Amino acid sequence: MNLPQIVEVKGIRVLTTRQIAEAYEVKEIQIHQNFKNNRVRFVEGKHYISLTGDELKEVKKHLEKIEVVKNRTSHLYLWTEKGALLHAKSLNTDKAWQVYDYLVDFYFRVKEKEPEIPEKKEVVPAQVKTEPVKRRVAIPYMEEPVFIFKNLLALAEDQDVVLKIKDIPGYDSMLKGKRIAVHKNQMFEKVVYEMAYELAHYFVHYNAGNIINSPLAKDYNEQAERAAFMMIRMLDIKAKQK
Known part of the structure; x- marks a missing residue:
């Protein structure tokens, strides 16, 4: 189990849809479907970051080596730690819960832990x-x-x-x-x-x-x-x- 390549947007560490799908060992469509079915539970800025326009164009440049973003994509969702938790709850598999714990300790909160010691x-x-x-x-x-x-x-x-x-x-x-x-x-x-x-x-x-x-x-x-x-x-x- 390797750490995902780091993606940071607006000073927040996030995961792309492909990264979170690969980590939880599901298809990307399942992540999209979870979001669609539980849309009222997902709060922008808390569970995900939504990018469009110039912001999206700038982020695309840095995502080229992480995942292929279609040139015509006009809207991109990036998932925060709490967003990853909601997806784990929706999938409710042992693998998703194990990986979520791992991501929290070694991906999302690494930067937070540095100054605490x-x-x-x-x-x-x-x-x-x-x-x-x-x-x-x-x-x-x-x-x-x-x-x-x-x-x-x-x-x-x-x-x-x-x-x-x-x-x-x-x-x-x-x-x-x-x-x-x-x-x-x-x-x-x-x-x-x-x-x-x-x-x-x-x-x-x-x-x-x-x-x-x-x-x-x-x-x-x-x-x-x-x-x-x-x-x-x-x-x-x-x-x-x-």
């Missing part, structure tokens, strides 16, 4: 990274990745561990003290795995000192990988038993 909680790429991005692992299969993510997040919060999704070039994730950073623009399942991996390091190697330069670094990383796999599988099984 105090400067002292910034995770800075330094010599404290538990493992470079070159690490190659097989991501465990997940039937309920959103459920797993929420439980890992609850575990982190219980330990006062701060999680931040941010741009950390050259790294998939990193751990420093009680702060975990996971690189954004990764598949959601990869984000979940990296979070489990760093939490495993946090719990298992809390007293191992500088594990980066340790002669046992490879063993430490393999232990974290196995522990992450175990946490993910255990939570996935729990999700299926609900």
Whole structure:
């Protein structure tokens, strides 16, 4: 599950009809039909942005690489976070709800979350990274990745561990003290795995000192990988038993 290419209009992060249809794994006509059938519930400026005229012409230039907008299109609807929620409610499928949660956390609200974390909680790429991005692992299969993510997040919060999704070039994730950073623009399942991996390091190697330069670094990383796999599988099984 990859993040959609970012579209921002009037300072608001939105999704095109094609993007939201692809994310929810439905046809575009179903999104159009949802809008038509529930028109009274959709409020312009809250659930969608309507573009015409010169505004539409300007936006079309930036949408060329995202979706093909017919040259004769005179009206374009772009969906906000709340609009995506209404479409998820209308479709009411497990996939739509899972993807909606993912979009909220990693697409719509990324910009909002940046200033909320105090400067002292910034995770800075330094010599404290538990493992470079070159690490190659097989991501465990997940039937309920959103459920797993929420439980890992609850575990982190219980330990006062701060999680931040941010741009950390050259790294998939990193751990420093009680702060975990996971690189954004990764598949959601990869984000979940990296979070489990760093939490495993946090719990298992809390007293191992500088594990980066340790002669046992490879063993430490393999232990974290196995522990992450175990946490993910255990939570996935729990999700299926609900």
